[in-house]
Amino acid sequence: MPNCVIRSIQAIDARYPLPPGAGSDAVHTNPVYAMALTHLKTVGGPSGAGLALTLGEGNRLVCDAIGMLARPLVGRSIDEVMAHFGDEQRGMANDPTLRWLGPHKGVVHLALASITNACWDLWAKSRGLPLWKLLLDLEDEALLATLDLSYLEDMLTHDEALALLRAQRASRPERNSILDTGYPGYDTSVGWMGYDDAKVRALTQQAIDRGFTAFKLKVGSIDDERDLRRAEMLRQMAGEAGILMFDANQRWDAPEAMRMCKALAKFKPLWIEEPTHPDDIHAHVELARAIAPVRIAAGEHMPNRVVFKNMMRYGGVHFLQADCTRLAGVSEFLAVSLMAKKFGLPIVPHVGDMGQIHQHLVLFNHIALNDEVHFLEHIPHLQKHFIFPAKVKEGCYMPPQEPGASTDMRVGRKD
């Protein structure tokens, strides 16, 4: 469909209330999962659907920003847009009248995420391919042309990025087995902050029965003892071989983080997540030094590739939780993935998309970049709202086969 032309752009403020306690953490006490959706309507072709997560009322600000930023796409064919999408995206990110609101962060950047994801979805649909297959089929130069690598020149040049991709080409077939086996998910929905012990226990047992072996617990309770008690309970249920992650959602200041990370270390987490403010690179670095061998995960609130570059350079994070609904969509996620490859750090996405897009991106990172950690967060609360929800069998994400980025939603209450 070479003439798949974008006729109009619609931003939809879709909100999905959750059951009591679901989605709650130390700083987001009563979230509504809200998706700022971008719909790209075409003349006679498929529609592109993109999304970015927010947690409630502010969702309409992101929708308004989508309307402002996406205008340059109207009347253009998706092939033309994606042929140099790095430039297109850079143009939108640096819109002279909107750039001041970031730059490259906050509401305008969330809007750019949704728009970018819609473009990728449309491109994949127009070729009849699932996103992961489109990404794997692209020539290296064509892939790089979809990325905005500006402000990374001192760390990752275009030629270095090309070399990283090329170096893994020959061994790709060795990693294709993941397309048959899928790869493990870990369950975040067992341990929300608002759940009482009995509920955490029951949900963990259900997850174990469904094949999961890795579980996340929200920490950062007002009462430290509650964190420690729940961590101990979860470790007992998961067994010594089970994988645990503890997630403080930025609740602690630096001295608190130091104290609590040390106290939680005895439960042997794979990582402790968002121990303090996401902008505080120095605090992460100090913490990483002090709590080793316990490792730190962060990224869901790191707004752009420049912040990721700094966090990698200064060495504050061991697991990079890039999120294509916080970063500027699939494209900036891939730029960060290339940097991470250079640094030898694993990307384990945070799933603001509920894993729908990231299930594709993990496949790409494994096959094309030889990323050794292939592991994805699982949050099931919105499954019924997606047209093609991620398939998780025996605790494993199975490769999606439908064309696109798996982003089409049954639209919820508009506000």
Added chain:
Amino acid sequence: MPNCVIRSIQAIDARYPLPPGAGSDAVHTNPVYAMALTHLKTVGGPSGAGLALTLGEGNRLVCDAIGMLARPLVGRSIDEVMAHFGDEQRGMANDPTLRWLGPHKGVVHLALASITNACWDLWAKSRGLPLWKLLLDLEDEALLATLDLSYLEDMLTHDEALALLRAQRASRPERNSILDTGYPGYDTSVGWMGYDDAKVRALTQQAIDRGFTAFKLKVGSIDDERDLRRAEMLRQMAGEAGILMFDANQRWDAPEAMRMCKALAKFKPLWIEEPTHPDDIHAHVELARAIAPVRIAAGEHMPNRVVFKNMMRYGGVHFLQADCTRLAGVSEFLAVSLMAKKFGLPIVPHVGDMGQIHQHLVLFNHIALNDEVHFLEHIPHLQKHFIFPAKVKEGCYMPPQEPGASTDMRVGRKD
């Protein structure tokens, strides 16, 4: 007026188109100065006016966010709100349904800036004092209660902040002479990117005739030679004793910044401003090392106190251009000022408020914190739109005498 109660909150999207070329820089090519205004109406008392700058269309997003964030203030007396404003502000900044949009950056944080500034204006008016006088009159503990120092604990505790204030108390009278003399401004309006050489020359001559001795030039032209030619021209006009600053507005990537800063060094600028992406702490640090003794200024796009803390710790910036319309208003500006005092770094504000609020804050920082650099940017384009525009005589800012924060505007075209 102890019963000055906030009855309602209004957000106003005020836009002020500029003459051709005015306000233009390397990344903001055709700005409209737009102010997201917060009006706090009271029962029978004065109104509080706050503002935050944006550069055009996105201004209405900030206004919408003001409406969402400011609701907790309705029905409260300004004395009650300001008695623990640090807590109030922290509550708004961490609103569980809006925090995801930042946190503490972008549209929601600009909105918090405008709201915070309105609260300070109302408080000062309710006491019949100009803001600088209110700030100087406050007891140290009362001042600290207006600040949110969270996430600074590893660098500046409450007790350390208190000690910094107390240490300067006894010597305050020695610095009161600034209330008679005022302090110098520097002129940014001579060297906008869109002005041709003749216009820069004419405006610089006018500024010299009006008593200015310090001038800023926009750099980051597509053609490097243009930057160098203009810098040389300005140095010739200003003379060896004149003070020049060059401002790239983030235009350069790290290698370009390295090259251009070295090339511009021969014109002996006081600083080179925003040489690259504002989130790129590491690039600033490398650059600072490489171009010494030339110094770096930045801050107008550093969104919050946590980023400032990191930039100070890693040592990427010599002049901190904090801006109370980018940071969360007067309160976060003061928190950053206290940190800067600890680090021995000067605050030279960027004037998103056109200098109206900052003229007060420079007085406070000089008298109460013994900040040695007292020097403020001057951008005159909106003077006629303020009810009490800053008074600049012989190139010096003279202390405002009217009650409040000098933020009342004649409201421009609404959109």
